[in-house]
Amino acid sequence: xxxxxxxxxxxxxxxxxxxxxxxxxxxxxxxxxxxxxxxxxxxxxxxxxxxxxxxxxxxxxxxxxxxxxxxxxxxxxxxxxxxxxxxxxxxxxxxxxxxxxxxxxxxxxx
Amino acid sequence: xxxxxxxxxxxxxxxxxxxxxxxxxxxxxxxxxxxxxxxxxxxxxxxxxxxxxxxxxxxxxxxxxxxxxxxxxxxxxxxxxxxxxxxxxxxxxxxxxxxxxxxxxxxxxxxxxxxx
Numbered sequence: 001x002x003x004x005x006x007x008x009x010x011x012x013x014x015x016x017x018x019x020x021x022x023x024x025x026x027x028x029x030x031x032x033x034x035x036x037x038x039x040x041x042x043x044x045x046x047x048x049x050x051x052x053x054x055x056x057x058x059x060x061x062x063x064x065x066x067x068x069x070x071x072x073x074x075x076x077x078x079x080x081x082x083x084x085x086x087x088x089x090x091x092x093x094x095x096x097x098x099x100x101x102x103x104x105x106x107x108x109x110x
Numbered sequence: 111x112x113x114x115x116x117x118x119x120x121x122x123x124x125x126x127x128x129x130x131x132x133x134x135x136x137x138x139x140x141x142x143x144x145x146x147x148x149x150x151x152x153x154x155x156x157x158x159x160x161x162x163x164x165x166x167x168x169x170x171x172x173x174x175x176x177x178x179x180x181x182x183x184x185x186x187x188x189x190x191x192x193x194x195x196x197x198x199x200x201x202x203x204x205x206x207x208x209x210x211x212x213x214x215x216x217x218x219x220x221x222x223x224x225x226x
Contacts, residue, residue, distance in 0.1 A: 031213050042114075042203055042217035043154070088153065092213045096142060100154045 004089045004101025012107045019076040021104040023089030024069075031092040032065055032072050036085045037103075043088065046074075079108045113137050114206050116218035123194055124226055131189045131221045133204030139184035140206035144215065145177075148201040160187040194225040 007022045023032070031050045035043040049056045049065045049072070056063045062075040076083055086105045090098040113136040123129050133143055141162045146154040158179050159167045166179035176198075178190040191198050201222055207215030 033214055035217075040201075040220070040222070042116075042219040043205075043215075045214045045216065048214050096207060096213060096215075097144070097156060097159065098215060099156070102153045105151075 004091055004099065006087075006089060006101040006104045008104060009102070010105045010107070012109065013079055014109050015079060015081060017079055019079050019083070019106050019108075021074050021087055021106070023072045023074070023101050025072075025089075025091045025099075025101075026070065027091075029067075029091045030094045032063075033090045033092055033098065034061075034063060034072075034074050035088045035090060035100075037088065038085045046087075048092075076106075079106075081108050081110050084108045112206075112216040114140075114204065114216050114218040116202075116204055116221050118221060119219060120222045120224075122224045122226060125195055126193055128190055128192045129194055129223060131191075131202055131204075131223075133187045133189070133206075133218050135185045135206045135216075138206070140187075141184060142207065143181060143187040144205045144207070145179060145187075145189050146203045146205070148203060148220075150201075154203065157189075162187075191223065194223070196225045199223055199225045 004023045004025045033048045034046040037043045047058045047063050049063050060077045065072045086103045088103045089101045115134045117132045143160040145157045148154045157172045160179045160181040162181045168174045181187040201220050203220040205215040205217040
């Protein structure tokens with residue numbers, strides 16, 4: 001079942017700007033993950049943050065997690081045209097199952 | 111590493127026929143694979159968890175007799191859509207993951223199924 005809700009549904013930014021998207025969830029989690037999907041393709045894992053972590057960085061990506069608010073955010077800095085894609089958060093449980101949010105479609109304009 | 115392939119990438123079939131989709135882990139052994147379906151501009155919905163050497167575990171609301179899953183080896187899981195109907199048309203994606211402390215999943219490129 002779908003647990004995460006993402007906000008905004010769609011985002012259009014200029015190349016070089018930052019993109020921020022948020023994810024909220026309902027139940028307790030073991031971890032939270034962010035994935036990217038290019039149109040008509042499979043998903044690519046971006047970053048995983050464990051429930052006992054608050055912030056994580058990977059290149060131009062920064063993820064925060066607030067378990068008290070049951071929310072996470074993904075920040076992409078200095079966006080590029082190649083960042084145009086749909087971004088999904090997914091909550092992970094101890095049984096390794098993932099529950100995906102609705103996704104945010106990001107368009108980076110040149 | 112951690113490459114997952116799917117075959118076919120696209121398939122068109124007639125109503126009432128069955129279609130088999132293969133999911134392979136190319137450079138690692140996957141004891142657990144997952145099958146998802148995705149409708150246009152929507153999220154992924156987990157259909158079932160496929161465990162090597164045992165029966166698949168289906169999510170609530172997914173018909174196990176319609177979506178047959180077989181995980182006969184550590185590198186191959188198959189999903190067979192039986193007696194397909196137009197409403198089964200969707201994007202089916204498999205992933206491998208879930209071993210030890212590894213919680214991320216590695217996704218295949220997906221299979222676009224169109225039932226006419």
